[in-house]
Amino acid sequence: MEFCDECGSMMKAGEGEDHWVCTACGFEKGRNEQEEAAMVTTQGQEASEIIDVSDAEDKGLPTTTVHCPECGNDSAYWYMQQIRSADESETRFFVCTECEHKWREDDH
Structure with missing residues (x-):
């Protein structure tokens, strides 16, 4: 996900997906594959990273x-x-x- 440098709105991949286009003001900027590869996405997270503490003894409460x-x-x-x-x-x-x-x- 990318946000517009001009207005702060969410941007979407443009035609050919080689650049970002702002959904609000139309601002465009190029995509950087290295930066995007370093981003953490919900699809990239493994289920093993989620820790279930619902049965934890102290429930996290005083x-x-x-x-x-x-x-x-x-x-x-x-x-x-x-x-x-x-x-x-x-x-x-x-x-x-x-x-x-x-x-x-x-x-x-």
């Missing part, structure tokens, strides 16, 4: 001491998320480190 209403465990991962209007506080979500029960805590 933990806190809080009582799980489902199993009684005293440790949970937590995160905050804005689910209501912007003038209201965020909602705290907890996920039990033992049974993975999920619950939320709202400020009132």
Whole structure:
């Protein structure tokens, strides 16, 4: 993918594909095969480079001491998320480190 030096829009390969043409302003520039070969593309990425961390023990979230209403465990991962209007506080979500029960805590 190439972006226009003049307006910043995305460019496409022109006729004969030896140059780039801007889709917005029509600016043209030549293609450089060496630079393009060095670019990382989604087609060029191997599946082995993707690491699945969905079952990771710590889930990448901080933990806190809080009582799980489902199993009684005293440790949970937590995160905050804005689910209501912007003038209201965020909602705290907890996920039990033992049974993975999920619950939320709202400020009132």
